[in-house]
Amino acid sequence: MMSETLLIQRLLFDLLIILTAGFIAGVVCKRFGFPMVVGHLVIGALIGPGVIGILSPTPSVAPSAEIIATGEPDISRTDSVALVSQSLVSETSHGTERHEEETNSLETDGLETNVLEHPERFEHEILEGFALLGANLMLFAIGIHFSPSELGRIWKFFLFGGLIQMLGVIVPTWLIFAFFMDDWKLGLMIGSAVSLSSTVLVFKSLEDFGQSSSPHGIRAVAILLFQDVAIVPLLVLFGLLSTLDAGGIPGSETGGAAFSGALAAIRTLLIKSAIFVVIVLVIRHSFCRWGVRFLLTLKSVELLVLFTMLLLIGIITIACRLELPSALGALACGFVLSETRLTKQVTAVTIPMRETFAAIFFVSLGALFDPRILLSMPLETLGMLLVCIFGKTLSAAVAFRVLGLNWLPSLGMGLGLSQLGELSFVLLSQGVTSGIIGSATYQQVLFVALTTIILTPMFLRVALTWAAPHLLSPGKHETVALAYPDDRQQKAVVIGLGPVGARIASFLEMSGFDVCLLDMNPVNLHPYAQQGFRTVSGDAADPGILALTTIRECSLVVITVPNDLIALDILREAREIRPDAIYMVRCRYSINVTTIESCGGNLVVCEETEAGTAIMESLSRLLSTS
Numbered sequence: 001m002m003s004e005t006l007l008i009q010r011l012l013f014d015l016l017i018i019l020t021a022g023f024i025a026g027v028v029c030k031r032f033g034f035p036m037v038v039g040h041l042v043i044g045a046l047i048g049p050g051v052i053g054i055l056s057p058t059p060s061v062a063p064s065a066e067i068i069a070t071g072e073p074d075i076s077r078t079d080s081v082a083l084v085s086q087s088l089v090s091e092t093s094h095g096t097e098r099h100e101e102e103t104n105s106l107e108t109d110g111l112e113t114n115v116l117e118h119p120e121r122f123e124h125e126i127l128e129g130f131a132l133l134g135a136n137l138m139l140f141a142i143g144i145h146f147s148p149s150e151l152g153r154i155w156k157f158f159l160f161g162g163l164i165q166m167l168g169v170i171v172p173t174w175l176i177f178a179f180f181m182d183d184w185k186l187g188l189m190i191g192s193a194v195s196l197s198s199t200v201l202v203f204k205s206l207e208d209f210g211q212s213s214s215p216h217g218i219r220a221v222a223i224l225l226f227q228d229v230a231i232v233p234l235l236v237l238f239g240l241l242s243t244l245d246a247g248g249i250p251g252s253e254t255g256g257a258a259f260s261g262a263l264a265a266i267r268t269l270l271i272k273s274a275i276f277v278v279i280v281l282v283i284r285h286s287f288c289r290w291g292v293r294f295l296l297t298l299k300s301v302e303l304l305v306l307f308t309m310l311l312l313i314g315i316i317t318i319a320c321r322l323e324l325p326s327a328l329g330a331l332a333c334g335f336v337l338s339e340t341r342l343t344k345q346v347t348a349v350t351i352p353m354r355e356t357f358a359a360i361f362f363v364s365l366g367a368l369f370d371p372r373i374l375l376s377m378p379l380e381t382l383g384m385l386l387v388c389i390f391g392k393t394l395s396a397a398v399a400f401r402v403l404g405l406n407w408l409p410s411l412g413m414g415l416g417l418s419q420l421g422e423l424s425f426v427l428l429s430q431g432v433t434s435g436i437i438g439s440a441t442y443q444q445v446l447f448v449a450l451t452t453i454i455l456t457p458m459f460l461r462v463a464l465t466w467a468a469p470h471l472l473s474p475g476k477h478e479t480v481a482l483a484y485p486d487d488r489q490q491k492a493v494v495i496g497l498g499p500v501g502a503r504i505a506s507f508l509e510m511s512g513f514d515v516c517l518l519d520m521n522p523v524n525l526h527p528y529a530q531q532g533f534r535t536v537s538g539d540a541a542d543p544g545i546l547a548l549t550t551i552r553e554c555s556l557v558v559i560t561v562p563n564d565l566i567a568l569d570i571l572r573e574a575r576e577i578r579p580d581a582i583y584m585v586r587c588r589y590s591i592n593v594t595t596i597e598s599c600g601g602n603l604v605v606c607e608e609t610e611a612g613t614a615i616m617e618s619l620s621r622l623l624s625t626s
Contacts, residue, residue, distance in 0.1 A: 044366020143334020
């Protein structure tokens with residue numbers, strides 16, 4: 001029997017391994033210009049039990065070699081679900097009576113007994129919690145970008161594009177499995193899981209390329225948001241399938257009872273969903289009316305962080321209590337905080353937590369994969385990968401074409417949406433738990449998911465190349481209002497809002513520039529936000545923070561931070577994002593002027609030089625009058 005101290009040590013060791021692996025992967029990706037998520041997935045697969053095995057293998061990580069070799073599902077084991085996806089689905093699945101009995105027996109044994117007798121289960125439940133928090137923080141960041149007014153503008157793209165894309169994948173997959181494999185449930189489950197794309201990855205890539213507000217970017221994000229919302233009815237559908245007996249037919253004695261139970265479950269879920277929507281709307285109204293004003297009077301970054309996490313966890317808890325996905329709660333929390341004076345500050349202060357837990361999520365996701373599936377069924381697995389990419393590209397291309405894009409950009413953006421998403425694992429987990437999906441099939445789909453996610457940045461580069469020329473069909477006109485429609489007004493970014501930065505911001509604003517202010521401290525930004533300035537709070541050396549300032553559209557960037565090394569780091573990052581802008585940099589020491597100029601500073605103002613010049617001029621005037 002393991003002591004609590006040893007158990008905590010094991011937990012910390014696994015967490016240390018995951019964070020170390022994520023850091024190493026991040027350094028390598030930064031060095032060679034790869035997206036971070038690719039490195040996290042690859043190194044996760046390497047340290048997982050299928051390759052090096054640094055993360056100790058447990059029943060929740062990978063199926064046995066016998067299952068992979070035979071391809072037979074092991075229905076008797078409900079813990080073959082992956083360590084991340086198990087936690088994502090457990091809050092929404094409507095388990096069978098046997099599962100409920102097992103849960104009840106574990107609860108009655110007492111917490112201490114469970115922890116000591118099942119240390120691996122307890123340890124990985126904690127890691128699952130970390131990974132789940134990472135996924136929810138990423139979805140929260142997506143939700144906060146799309147305000148009610150934004151959703152009102154893209155509702156046609158959201159509804160019609162999302163329906164066409166998802167049905168274009170689900171229906172053919174369902175028909176193929178129904179007629180050729182005589183397993184329509186498996187076809188419906190796999191088709192639904194494959195139809196979902198990665199909202200987090202695609203949105204982040206579009207932001208990195210500066211395309212999230214472009215016509216094709218807006219359509220892509222609308223389709224992705226529809227997929228996120230569609231996870232709720234899909235979970236309901238497969239929860240109902242698990243309640244029906246394999247041979248039960250509605251109308252028979254057994255099937256009729258199951259069907260009645262299914263209808264009752266649908267009615268209950270609709271009521272709970274309506275309750276959740278009402279609660280979220282009430283919270284948003286209260287926050288916009290009283291919460292924003294109260295937080296602004298506090299002028300505390302620490303309290304803003306605490307309130308954000310309180311609201312996030314609170315809304316997720318409400319969703320879980322109503323047996324809705326936690327992902328829906330995270331998106332709803334972003335919706336609550338969107339389109340307010342605190343939105344950009346909230347985005348900035350949650351970045352460190354979001355990136356840390358996102359690394360845990362993606363490394364853990366990579367650790368799920370067992371490469372032995374490629375050795376046992378290579379042709380089937382690779383064939384599934386190619387069919388998935390082709391099918392998803394075609395269905396999404398049709399959706400983009402219906403939404404007004406030409407065929408070339410439609411095919412490009414369809415390729416960009418050809419990966420599987422984070423929420424795909426929610427459906428797959430429920431399929432494994434209910435016995436619809438065997439462990440071998442689960443590993444095949446997992447291989448497809450990880451491979452397509454890794455290929456997504458490359459696919460999106462191709463997609464955006466195709467999407468740039470001749471974007472809209474003849475006769476089509478873009479109706480979506482972009483963030484800053486007055487393209488004739490020059491834009492400028494002022495980084496560092498001390499006394500110097502404040503004077504420069506006022507001068508540029510009076511000169512007709514559309515000025516965005518960037519500072520580490522949101523308290524400094526508050527009075528300027530009240531005056532109507534665009535403001536962003538965060539580390540200016542972070543490319544993600546710089547992207548929030550719309551620096552790619554700026555003609556002038558002024559860096560006024562009173563630290564030469566920090567100014568140099570900011571200049572390098574900004575130059576990579578916007579090489580064509582004019583950069584004016586404040587420099588404290590004359591010895592650093594040459595270095596800053598060599599890194600791209602067009603005009604460097606040195607404090608030592610300017611102070612010496614001002615003193616000499618004042619001294620000359622003094623001597624001339626004496």
